[in-house]
Amino acid sequence: MTPFAVRRARLAAAMEPGGVAVLATAPEVARNSDSDYPYRHDSYFYYLTGFTEPEAVLVLVAACGETPARSILFCREKNVEREIWDGFRYGPAAARERFGFDEAYPIGELDAQMARLLADVPVLYYALSSNAALDAQVGGWLNAVRAQSRSGIKAPSRTQHLPALLDEMRLFKDESEQALMLRSATIAGAAHLRAMRAARPGMFEYELEAELLYEFRRNGAQFPAYTPIVASGANACVLHYSANNAQTVDGDLVLIDAGCEFDSYASDITRTFPVNGRFSEPQKLLYELVLRAQEAALAAVVPGRPYSDVHEAALNVLAGGMLELGLLDRARYGSVENVLAERAYTAFYMHGTGHWLGLDVHDTGSYRDLSLEGKPSRLLVPGMALTVEPGIYVRPGPDVPERFWNIGIRIEDDVIVGASGPRVLSGSAPKTVAEIETLMAER
Structure with missing residues (x-):
């Protein structure tokens, strides 16, 4: 997993101090009726994680002052019953250990955790206007942070296009x-x-x-x-x-x-x-x-x-x-x-x-x-x-x-x-x- 950790560190170093980057993998896509196309992860996501399961999101928090950078994975929970039908899945604990993330959580906790992770963050990096559903989800996160403004908490004032940083790295x-x-x-x-x-x-x-x-x-x-x-x-x-x-x-x-x-x-x-x-x-x-x-x-x-x-x-x-x-x-x-x-x-x-x-x-x-x-x-x-x-x-x-x-x-x-x-x-x-x-x- 060393190359993936190195890439995450390089990206975090290229980000503004304290900034947060969010990168989702590709969705599963229905082919017809109850059949999906063979699943293929998002290339950007894989480049930074090596993780190939669907329903996964990487959050990268850049270092700020004495606070080091952190990498956080959100993925499917371990589910033995679903594994009988669909095959092995890591679950957050095993994924964190196997792929070298600092933290990992169930994908169902993403919205709640992002309201915390984006508090008082200067800039949010993600793939702007690449996916309408993601844009709506990001809007929900930002609104959740703004709702805490009476407590003095601020939402990111800027967004930047994350692939622009990754494209040159991947070249x-x-x-x-x-x-x-x-x-x-x-x-x-x-x-x-x-x-x-x-x-x-x-x-x-x-x-x-x-x-x-x-x-x-x-x-x-x-x-x-x-x-x-x-x-x-x-x-x-x-x-x-x-x-x-x-x-x-x-x-x-x-x-x-x-x-x-x-x-x-x-x-x-x-x-x-x-x-x-x-x-x-x-x-x-x-x-x-x-x-x-x-x-x-x-x-x-x-x-x-x-x-x-x-x-x-x-x-x-x-x-x-x-x-x-x-x-x-x-x-x-x-x-x-x-x-x-x-x-x-x-x-x-x-x-x-x-x-x-x-x-x-x-x-x-x-x-x-x-x-x-x-x-x-x-x-x-x-x-x-x-x-x-x-x-x-x-x-x-x-x-x-x-x-x-x-x-x-x-x-x-x-x-x-x-x-x-x-x-x-x-x-x-x-x-x-x-x-x-x-x-x-x-x-």
């Missing part, structure tokens, strides 16, 4: 987080390998999805990190394709974008391969262009360089390749610089080259330095985690060479910014043409 992954992310990426990489080995023309996309899910779960991943994309043929040109119900055809490429969640940390990997095991010449030309773009982008993952350099490195390679292969008319655009200036590349590459990664697939943290005038792209710093995922998506069109029609390719890896460059977490999944064709020839 930098400590050693324990990096280890979990490596495990998550290793499991996901094995799943991509399994899908490549299983692929045959005529299979349905959902059959390949099943191979992924099997490999995730048998290696201990608790969930897919997001709905897997298994897109064959023209479906690969739909960026967020999720139906996964088409039948593959001999000669198709299959784009699989799939990651798992291991102990709350996400992986996010994309590989593209020929379902019959051999790239056609047009497929190979586009694939190797995307791979060169990814190599250039990875080379830009260096401490001290702007985050935007990663995207710009990929764009330069892709724009040049689009001209070289005739996807864009050289007579019209003339140069890479013109392609970039006119954003002509967006006909075939319309998304960014990556995003932060961590507890959430699209993790927290600003991509710009908000402290500087003009808010330029922030500089990369060791401990940041991101994806690097260039692609190319060629839909039929009157000015588009027919041999490239309906080819969609994306190559995505998970990366930690290291002291001198990128540390690729997902390298176990093959991605060169030779590696993929050799692997699939051995099926």
